[in-house]
Amino acid sequence: MHVLIVGGGGREHAIAWALSKSSKVDHLSCAPGNGGIAALAQCVDIPATDVDAMVAWACENSVDFVVVAPDDPLALGMVDALEAAGIPAFGPRADAAIIEASKSFSKRLMEKYHIPTAKYQTFTELEPALTYIEAQGAPIVVKADGLALGKGVIVAQTVAEAQDAVRSMMSGHKFGDAGARVVIEECMTGPELTVLAFCDGEHLVPMPSSQDHKRAFDGNQGPNTGGMGAISPSPNYTPEVAKRCMEEIFLPTVAALRAEGRPFHGVIYFGLMLTPDGPKVVEYNARFGDPECQAVLSLLDSDLMDIFLACRNGTLDQVDVRWKDGASCCLVLASGGYPGSYAKGYPITGLEEAGQSAVVFHAGTRLGENGSVLTSGGRVLGVTATGPELNAAIDGAYAAASHIHFQDMFFRSDIGRVWNPNA
Template identity: 55%
Template sequence: MNILVVGRGGREHTICWKLSQSPKVSKLYCAPGNAGIASVAELVAINEGEFDKLTAWAKANAIDLAVIGPEDPLFEGIADAFEAAGVKVFGPSKAAAIIEGSKSFTKDLMKKYNIPTAAYETFTDFDTALAYVKAQGAPIVIKADGLAAGKGVTVAQTLPEAEEALRTIMLDKAFGQAGDKVVIEECLFGQEMSILSFVDGETVRPMPEAQDHKPIFDNDKGPNTGGMGTYSPVPHMPKSVYDEAVRTIIEPTARAMVAEGRTFRGVLFAGLMITPEGKPKTIEFNCRFGDPETQVVLSRLESDLLDLFLATVDGRLAEVQPKWSDDSAVCVVLAAGGYPGSYKKGDVIDGLDAVTESTVFHAGTALDADGRIVTNGGRLLGVTATGATIDEARRKAYTDVDRIRYEGKQYRTDIGKKAL
């Protein structure tokens, strides 16, 4: 089969890497891809938002399945565009992608169907929102309603911090139209856990749990990022908690989307908080594979990923049971100096050929005129290793992290420590 993956990050590199292992894939393309993806797929110079060009190219090149990686094109209707062009596509429709594209929609959905989540209110007026925050007190969570590349959420520990977050979102328009509305939530305490699931309507096939590290610095300090590293499984989380999350959150949400006429087909990502009492509550839903969760979860997949994609698209998930390795996986993200603020591009990355114990998934990289791999984004590489234990996987990953060199290298040294 001819497969086209749409996207350019670490998630898409991981998807391409896993698909390249399938004996059923005859030709693998990625649009637009990156320097690392070029090692496993042929790059196509079309951007994610160019729906007409992508669908025309897919038809001209006999693509049997398009796989959509990032959230923005999904929310804008790329899956609908491929379907209208007669090309089979893995990824939810625009109507279903609203589960990530509007936090207020999702909170209202959970309230309507009694799905566990934090108490919340929604606002479109700055003064009213600020008055509510002052009445509630801190800590409190401020969220831009729309898509903000994982950066539109502030867990404000003080009232001045909460007011600043509101000003940044609603008045300064740091996230554009995504901040026309804000969701203000009670602050949940506990440990975060992510569960990604293949969903084809009402059938849910959950993947192994993972835990992300959002803040830029060790010990969860500093501003939030798109994710500085992950590990899977989360051994200190009882299986009963995982099972409860699937039973009380993920499966009811899939059913709720069908009931609302927004049937979800693709990967549903549940970001969860496990309270000190051991109860899972929903922080957020995403309408696609997470990054960098994908790196660790797909590293543990023993089944053919293409089979799972096709079963999801064709509504046959009930017939399929994915197989997962008992190994542990750890992904350490290497970022550019200055990220998540401003950062430089074009620095040469050395030492990738010295990596021996990990798979390095490229995110923000490019090739320069001399064919050298250079920095081209905020999060650059996901150094991902597997081992019999989290400890072994961490040791392998950090051994290879030390081998990679570029100016301004930035990473966390504590990925996976919570599991030890």
């Protein structure tokens, strides 16, 4: 099969890496791809959000199957457009991807179908939102309704901070149209973790749990980022918690979307908070998380292409989805200044040495002259190691990363440690 992957980050590199092992895949393409993906796939210079150009290229190049990985093209209806052109695709249609594209929709869905989540109110006008925050007090959570590159959530510690966040979204247009509507939630407490799950519209198969680390600096300090590293599984996700999540959250979500006439095919990302009252949904995403994807797919012991086909065709219950024993850790190496402004174009060294003991997924790289690899993003690399237990995986990721260097490189030194009670 000729498979096209849409996207160009670490998540897409992990998907390409897993699909390259499939006996069913004989040719991989990726649009736009990056410097690491180029070693596995033909990179095509088409933006991930250019639906018309992507569909046209897939038709002209006899693509058999498309994996739409990022949130924006899913929300824009790329899967709908591909299927209309006769090309099967992995990922939800736009009417199901709305569980990520609109936080107010997902909150209403959970409310209607009694899926546990934080109490909330939605606002489209500034003054009522400010008044509500004043009445509720802090801490409180402010969310831009739409897609905001994973940065549209503010956990405000004071009323003033929350009101400033609302003003920046609604009046300051910090996130464009995504912040024209805001969702204001109670601030839940407890360990936070992620469970990704394959879904075929009716059946659901959870993957191993994972834990992303959003803050830029050690000790969960600094600004929120797209993710500075991830571990899998989470030490907090016990069998008892898993059972409650399946019964109270996972299966009800799939059933709710089906009942609404929006069957979900693809990966549902369940962002969860283990509150004193039990597990609750923090957010849904309509695709693999990044860098959770790198950590979780490193543990997959089945053919990913078989799973993708089953999710699209409604036969997930007929596939044996297996996982390796042990644990994994993905350590993100970032450009100085991220998540703010940062320079690009610095040469990267040590990739071959690091790759001898870990898998180095490229997130923000491009190829330079003479095959050199250069930085081209904020999150540059995801050094991912596995081990028989979590500490071994963490140690392996840091040992491999010690070989890699580029100007102004930084990373957190406590990935996995802040959630690992045995560290």
